[in-house]
Amino acid sequence: MSLGEGSLFPVENLPFCVFSAPGDGRRRVGVAIGSYVLEAAPVCESRGLASEAPALSAGALNPFLARGPVAWQRVREALAEAISRRSEVEPVAGNLHPLSDVTLHLPFEVADYVDFYSSEHHASNVGRIFRPDGDPLPPNWKHLPIGYHGRAGTVVVSGTPIVRPKGQRKRTTDPSPTFGPSERLDIEAEVGFVVGSGSRIGEPVPLDDFEWHVFGLVLLNDWSARDIQSWESVPLGPFLGKSFATSVSPFVVPIAALEHARLAPPPRDPPVLPYLDDSGKPPWGLDLSLEIAWNGTVVSRPPFRTMYWTPAQQLAHMTVNGASLRTGDLYASGTVSGPSGDERGSFLELSWNGSTPVSLGDGSERSFLEDGDVVTISATAPGANGTTIGLGEVTGQILP
Amino acid sequence: MSLGEGSLFPVENLPFCVFSAPGDGRRRVGVAIGSYVLEAAPVCESRGLASEAPALSAGALNPFLARGPVAWQRVREALAEAISRRSEVEPVAGNLHPLSDVTLHLPFEVADYVDFYSSEHHASNVGRIFRPDGDPLPPNWKHLPIGYHGRAGTVVVSGTPIVRPKGQRKRTTDPSPTFGPSERLDIEAEVGFVVGSGSRIGEPVPLDDFEWHVFGLVLLNDWSARDIQSWESVPLGPFLGKSFATSVSPFVVPIAALEHARLAPPPRDPPVLPYLDDSGKPPWGLDLSLEIAWNGTVVSRPPFRTMYWTPAQQLAHMTVNGASLRTGDLYASGTVSGPSGDERGSFLELSWNGSTPVSLGDGSERSFLEDGDVVTISATAPGANGTTIGLGEVTGQILP
Numbered sequence: 001m002s003l004g005e006g007s008l009f010p011v012e013n014l015p016f017c018v019f020s021a022p023g024d025g026r027r028r029v030g031v032a033i034g035s036y037v038l039e040a041a042p043v044c045e046s047r048g049l050a051s052e053a054p055a056l057s058a059g060a061l062n063p064f065l066a067r068g069p070v071a072w073q074r075v076r077e078a079l080a081e082a083i084s085r086r087s088e089v090e091p092v093a094g095n096l097h098p099l100s101d102v103t104l105h106l107p108f109e110v111a112d113y114v115d116f117y118s119s120e121h122h123a124s125n126v127g128r129i130f131r132p133d134g135d136p137l138p139p140n141w142k143h144l145p146i147g148y149h150g151r152a153g154t155v156v157v158s159g160t161p162i163v164r165p166k167g168q169r170k171r172t173t174d175p176s177p178t179f180g181p182s183e184r185l186d187i188e189a190e191v192g193f194v195v196g197s198g199s200r201i202g203e204p205v206p207l208d209d210f211e212w213h214v215f216g217l218v219l220l221n222d223w224s225a226r227d228i229q230s231w232e233s234v235p236l237g238p239f240l241g242k243s244f245a246t247s248v249s250p251f252v253v254p255i256a257a258l259e260h261a262r263l264a265p266p267p268r269d270p271p272v273l274p275y276l277d278d279s280g281k282p283p284w285g286l287d288l289s290l291e292i293a294w295n296g297t298v299v300s301r302p303p304f305r306t307m308y309w310t311p312a313q314q315l316a317h318m319t320v321n322g323a324s325l326r327t328g329d330l331y332a333s334g335t336v337s338g339p340s341g342d343e344r345g346s347f348l349e350l351s352w353n354g355s356t357p358v359s360l361g362d363g364s365e366r367s368f369l370e371d372g373d374v375v376t377i378s379a380t381a382p383g384a385n386g387t388t389i390g391l392g393e394v395t396g397q398i399l400p
Numbered sequence: 401m402s403l404g405e406g407s408l409f410p411v412e413n414l415p416f417c418v419f420s421a422p423g424d425g426r427r428r429v430g431v432a433i434g435s436y437v438l439e440a441a442p443v444c445e446s447r448g449l450a451s452e453a454p455a456l457s458a459g460a461l462n463p464f465l466a467r468g469p470v471a472w473q474r475v476r477e478a479l480a481e482a483i484s485r486r487s488e489v490e491p492v493a494g495n496l497h498p499l500s501d502v503t504l505h506l507p508f509e510v511a512d513y514v515d516f517y518s519s520e521h522h523a524s525n526v527g528r529i530f531r532p533d534g535d536p537l538p539p540n541w542k543h544l545p546i547g548y549h550g551r552a553g554t555v556v557v558s559g560t561p562i563v564r565p566k567g568q569r570k571r572t573t574d575p576s577p578t579f580g581p582s583e584r585l586d587i588e589a590e591v592g593f594v595v596g597s598g599s600r601i602g603e604p605v606p607l608d609d610f611e612w613h614v615f616g617l618v619l620l621n622d623w624s625a626r627d628i629q630s631w632e633s634v635p636l637g638p639f640l641g642k643s644f645a646t647s648v649s650p651f652v653v654p655i656a657a658l659e660h661a662r663l664a665p666p667p668r669d670p671p672v673l674p675y676l677d678d679s680g681k682p683p684w685g686l687d688l689s690l691e692i693a694w695n696g697t698v699v700s701r702p703p704f705r706t707m708y709w710t711p712a713q714q715l716a717h718m719t720v721n722g723a724s725l726r727t728g729d730l731y732a733s734g735t736v737s738g739p740s741g742d743e744r745g746s747f748l749e750l751s752w753n754g755s756t757p758v759s760l761g762d763g764s765e766r767s768f769l770e771d772g773d774v775v776t777i778s779a780t781a782p783g784a785n786g787t788t789i790g791l792g793e794v795t796g797q798i799l800p
Contacts, residue, residue, distance in 0.1 A: 143577050152512055237637020
């Protein structure tokens, strides 16, 4: 059996990470293969790609991301070939580290962070909860992928504890706001897209150029303090209700590994403006199956294939005004929710704003997060050669 | 007469910039003095501060900003002393470059960019224009400094041309949105605050620690496409209507130069929550006098002293949820508008949404920006020893 075969990190996947080994604080780039991390730089050197080694020896993926799509493909092919022909070459065996031994770090320095709102089911659920007498969707929702900028400096790697944020809250019955720890701390299960090649200011990036700019994707938990968010966010949007922390998985799965997960997104009605019109183009819907575990109980299985707006449309929209991209830009899909009650990507929706609490395996009930709770989001996708591609997981525990 | 005396860049100011000299692309740190830029590193070396020279030789202010307030003060004092005793030491004369000869670059790499909304007059004007039958201020406005994250990657230095953004617009009479160049391109005259020393995630920065973290300020023009903004921004706030470009002045004026500009902000009514309560503390209102020139005609003189929320309150609010600060974080005041009609900081307000166009010196009338228009925002403040401190200017021309 080949290295990685039958696991969620087969050679068809090769997600990138930044790791350090025990007793050696040096951060460098690796790829996951089976239950190991393979150090990328020495293997590339042994296969005639010494020019890529400096970028792969950095403490963040950014220098490698900046190398662009031709380099991404060369490195991916070199690593895959080294792994597949392992018996012939020594560098692989000498550069494997058991995943259980290494420390996984934030894989890249985040330049700008944008969060979209592209699940119709999620946006409709939020509309029904907060505006039961109005249209579930805002009037612009089907014309453009709504998004906003978040705080790049508080994006943290999976496993980082999340301190419950304090802030202003005001219930409708309160005469004025009060200050204290959030009482409605929530998650948002999302997929984040990582920009490799930047673009120039004033030059929009069309739909067709998605693969030239976006290297890969991560799982993302957009922790949200609903009480802080609802009081602050009219008229300029979410701010402190989100900015305390956003967790990402340690592995960046290359877009190239997801060739077999691509599918058509849901039909668009009404038709969209030409810069967003992907009809007749190769599709950028993605068949990713997410899973949310709350203290070990799986409470939801959000299907990414139901997302209304694709990551290619989000990229085209984000730059249509001439805004430039930088290596390390991260943009997230927005909460992934499917049509069914057990496919919702936030506890706000799963508990329907607290009216239908969620039962966990230990017999307890929850609407929002309690101190000590652990939430883990994981995902898989169909890969080449009948494999299943793992996106790893993003996990975090709430501290008081 | 001493170097800089009687100018807006006297020795009491010493704003920091990053410059390169003709025939020499090397970017390094300097301070403005009179009509010159003084290169900082060699002068510091000559005055026993060789340890600060590497940070001052960098191509952006970030390494110097990261050195913290003790280093900021030492460097400032060393430069001031070198300039004041110029006759005794050679390094000053040998390191002066005429301002007219040098290229001024973006002074620092922007980490996160936050934009506040802290002028009561501006927010009230916007409310009266767009919600004439409702309260001019949203219900949360006097309880917290409303803010949101903007795009750090499109912050550009003064003088960078601004390409008119394209995007989706929808007039109330249109059945569906159309795509094209913004027809309502506007400015927002603001002051931006530059974070030097970062903070740890989970640890709020109290009001009293403002000077430990914030190094200085810049002038800032938050270019705004009102038609794009109004269609996109419900429910998650401004996005493409702002993200195409934000211009900043090339000089960062140290907070230390503004000791004589500090004054009490307007009285707060209703009282604010304790983490924002600055009563009885040294005040962080600032007596900055802004001026907006539109194709050379001064159309407004916004007074910063009328801002309701201070930069210290903005910093305390931005971190009260545990969000960390990084060196290079930039947060802007929001549009500065005073109570009078000729003190408004945006053309939206000056033209009252197009109903009272602004007359320029060439006899033309304007409501929003036309291609080729040039807008320049400048400002001054009272300095030590009866001097006037200049903040320089931020300027930009609109390209089609």
